[in-house]
Amino acid sequence: MFITVSDVIEYLFCPRFIFFMHCLNIPQREERYYKVLRGRELHESREKVNTSYVRKRLKCVRKEVSVYLTSRRYRIKGEVDEVLFLDDGTAAPMDYKYAEYSGVVHRTHRYQLALYGLLIMEHFEVPVNRGYICYTRSNHHVEEVIFRQKDYDAAIDTVNEILRTVQYGYYPEGTKQKARCVDCTYRNICD
Numbered sequence: 001m002f003i004t005v006s007d008v009i010e011y012l013f014c015p016r017f018i019f020f021m022h023c024l025n026i027p028q029r030e031e032r033y034y035k036v037l038r039g040r041e042l043h044e045s046r047e048k049v050n051t052s053y054v055r056k057r058l059k060c061v062r063k064e065v066s067v068y069l070t071s072r073r074y075r076i077k078g079e080v081d082e083v084l085f086l087d088d089g090t091a092a093p094m095d096y097k098y099a100e101y102s103g104v105v106h107r108t109h110r111y112q113l114a115l116y117g118l119l120i121m122e123h124f125e126v127p128v129n130r131g132y133i134c135y136t137r138s139n140h141h142v143e144e145v146i147f148r149q150k151d152y153d154a155a156i157d158t159v160n161e162i163l164r165t166v167q168y169g170y171y172p173e174g175t176k177q178k179a180r181c182v183d184c185t186y187r188n189i190c191d
């Protein structure tokens with residue numbers, strides 16, 4: 001069984017999403033709409049991120065777009081918006097967010113990038129010690145995230161928690177941030 005990088009994002013938002021989606025097979029309402037919207041935004045955003053900016057400022061010598069990767073070792077899979085190959089021999093994931101940059105990179109986004117980093121390292125056999133997020137609603141601001149071993153370890157621990165939840169059918173605690181429950185698809189069946 002493989003966990004998707006999207007599953008990890010959902011899990012960090014509220015661990016119970018995974019139980020409802022994968023143990024009870026109840027899909028999220030917005031999923032399909034979200035995917036269509038995201039595809040459209042991504043296409044437009046990529047065109048706006050100046051190619052010479054990526055090449056010069058990030059010292060990128062080559063890139064691959066929409067790269068779908070799986071890892072048997074970590075049991076994860078996901079599609080990386082862009083894999084940048086840098087002039088120091090390392091590679092880095094670039095992820096586009098339809099969001100404003102608030103001054104900090106959210107934990108969810110950091111984990112997501114770290115998982116992409118693990119996938120890239122395994123597949124391309126190059127070191128990955130940083131990643132980038134492009135915030136499309138802040139004039140395509142690009143923020144760099146440096147990865148430490150603890151970032152990779154925390155991301156892998158989360159994947160293992162999700163695998164345990166799904167395999168053993170655990171009913172996890174819901175999010176402590178109750179404001180998230182207000183618009184939640186599952187609020188009628190969640191106690």
Ligand code: SF4
Pocket residue numbers: 014015016017173174175180181184185186187190191
């Ligand atoms: S209602 Fe709240 S606790 Fe329950 S699944 Fe939704 S966000 Fe999580």
